[in-house]
Amino acid sequence: MLKVDIDTKMKFLQGFSHKTRVQILESIKEEEKTVSQIVEELEGNQSNISQHLACLRGCGLIVGRQEGKYVHYRVRNQLVRDLLTMFDVVLEDVHKDIACCDSHID
Amino acid sequence: MLKVDIDTKMKFLQGFSHKTRVQILESIKEEEKTVSQIVEELEGNQSNISQHLACLRGCGLIVGRQEGKYVHYRVRNQLVRDLLTMFDVVLEDVHKDIACCDSHID
């Protein structure tokens, strides 16, 4: 397994570091959706969601496909879906011990 | 699979959202290490590393064990190790497409 450098890895992992991005990933994990569908579903605003989508695209986690004036986003591939599933599996196992780490260091 | 709520999930995922934390996880993935060993290996400072360790502990990703005046940390269990490995697998696959997402939104 060819190891990718740590900075590239961090860019990749940033995709999972914000609630909105994770919610987007979950939302399009099984079926592609347009930006406006995602905006509506997450009750976000267009600009903000669009920025998070750009981030996820940059992380390689999602891909978009233009169709007329709509852009449909979907999770990149099965491996990424598997990773998302694995989060749930590991988290369920670990769940009971999470307490501090309030999304920051203290 | 019993789904954990999104806020708990986010606390968990914060464990992977900082370079130092990911480096710590990689460092103790296969063998436990004391705080001072980690500090030395990452060339960090004691306070900072200690805070990141507290975060990872809070995320449920690592566990510590006191032995005399030393505390030995290790990755929580095999599932967490598997998840770390999976990052590398998926990242290698996705690698070529990472470009933007400079650890932020633009």
Place this chain on the structure above:
DNA sequence: GTATCATATTAGTAAATTCTAATATGTAAG
């Protein structure tokens, strides 16, 4: 108990990320 060493915690500052609002781009329809 006192000294020493390892680790943890705290408070305040510094830095990075995210959000909001405004504007730009691009596509389709008329």
Place this chain on the structure above:
DNA sequence: CTTACATATTAGAATTTACTAATATGATAC
């Protein structure tokens, strides 16, 4: 080519997260 709608981009303000330095805690050895 103008309008309308979907999405993207930008700039700056607001918020969150991380770092530094100082101090505290806890364990061992004396």
